[in-house]
Amino acid sequence: MAATASAGAGGIDGKPRTSPKSVKFLFGGLAGMGATVFVQPLDLVKNRMQLSGEGAKTREYKTSFHALTSILKAEGLRGIYTGYWGLRMEGRLWVGSSRPWPDMLTPLLLRLSAGLLRQATYTTTRLGIYTVLFERLTGADGTPPGFLLKAVIGMTAGATGAFVGTPAEVALIRMTADGRLPADQRRGYKNVFNALIRITREEGVLTLWRGCIPTMARAVVVNAAQLASYSQSKQFLLDSGYFSDNILCHFCASMISGLVTTAASMPVDIAKTRIQNMRMIDGKPEYKNGLDVLFKVVRYEGFFSLWKGFTPYYARLGPHTVLTFIFLEQMNKAYKRLFLSG
Numbered sequence: 451m452a453a454t455a456s457a458g459a460g461g462i463d464g465k466p467r468t469s470p471k472s473v474k475f476l477f478g479g480l481a482g483m484g485a486t487v488f489v490q491p492l493d494l495v496k497n498r499m500q501l502s503g504e505g506a507k508t509r510e511y512k513t514s515f516h517a518l519t520s521i522l523k524a525e526g527l528r529g530i531y532t533g534y535w536g537l538r539m540e541g542r543l544w545v546g547s548s549r550p551w552p553d554m555l556t557p558l559l560l561r562l563s564a565g566l567l568r569q570a571t572y573t574t575t576r577l578g579i580y581t582v583l584f585e586r587l588t589g590a591d592g593t594p595p596g597f598l599l600k601a602v603i604g605m606t607a608g609a610t611g612a613f614v615g616t617p618a619e620v621a622l623i624r625m626t627a628d629g630r631l632p633a634d635q636r637r638g639y640k641n642v643f644n645a646l647i648r649i650t651r652e653e654g655v656l657t658l659w660r661g662c663i664p665t666m667a668r669a670v671v672v673n674a675a676q677l678a679s680y681s682q683s684k685q686f687l688l689d690s691g692y693f694s695d696n697i698l699c700h701f702c703a704s705m706i707s708g709l710v711t712t713a714a715s716m717p718v719d720i721a722k723t724r725i726q727n728m729r730m731i732d733g734k735p736e737y738k739n740g741l742d743v744l745f746k747v748v749r750y751e752g753f754f755s756l757w758k759g760f761t762p763y764y765a766r767l768g769p770h771t772v773l774t775f776i777f778l779e780q781m782n783k784a785y786k787r788l789f790l791s792g
Contacts, residue, residue, distance in 0.1 A: 469785050471582055477781045478577025482569035485773035490565050492766035494521065497626045499759035500723045510630070514761040525629050564622035564642040572615025576669070577778065580607035580677055594685065600678040608673025612666040617658035619665060621645040623726040661725035664740035668718040675714045680707035680775060700776050708768035716763060717744060717756040 502510030511517035639645035683703035721740040
């Protein structure tokens, strides 16, 4: 991902000049946020499927398509962007506002959603750290780090990003799950900031980091698989001689990376989702920890329920990976062309 400068533009250590660290973090966040705009509905379907049939063999949704059609039927088209814009509709009125939909358009677009806030915190941190470490550990002759070192860099970046992004993740999980609850049990957060303030006030500030350990565990798995497999897949495709460093190569490498990441990370993702959405029952939490979630899922719902929602997860992660890296690569190339060339 390092931007390559022309001859004579190298640094004092012999390596080519690259963008400043602040720009790397900025591009990482913008790439993740841009990708989220397109895949948020799939994230909603994935979360709903992971929460369906909780503690029972029966499932609320039979397939991803059934989940999507059920959400559309019950909550309408805008329901699939719950947690994205951060407001719900009742009739023509948005909860938290007295104005109908057409008049709400401008301020609505200005609201930062839970999904975008998550990307602004999590993805900015992880891709920024990954890019900085990747370039720092690249040889003076341009030789990239080995696969295992890429995996370690990915795990470090992912765990750090997950810790920073957990509050937004908790808000996102709760907001996307709200529509499946009975009306009297819904939390009814007006937007992501209202969610964060209410969680802090009603349940304590540490609740914002509920599920932080499984979230970081998931991030370690996801980033070790995603970032390392993307770099490795891209390098393999380029070395094959059939690809050049263009969007097609980025697309193919991203789809391979997304498949590997989905298979590896789904069990820890379902543990994270359920812990972050759980309620207190008679003063006790539904689950003790991530392992307790996994044990109960296997015991009451079956082993393969650990991969419940595989299709929307990959359908989301694949395109999200593709779009994130394509956006990131194009921004890096544009920065190189405008500021580092010559």
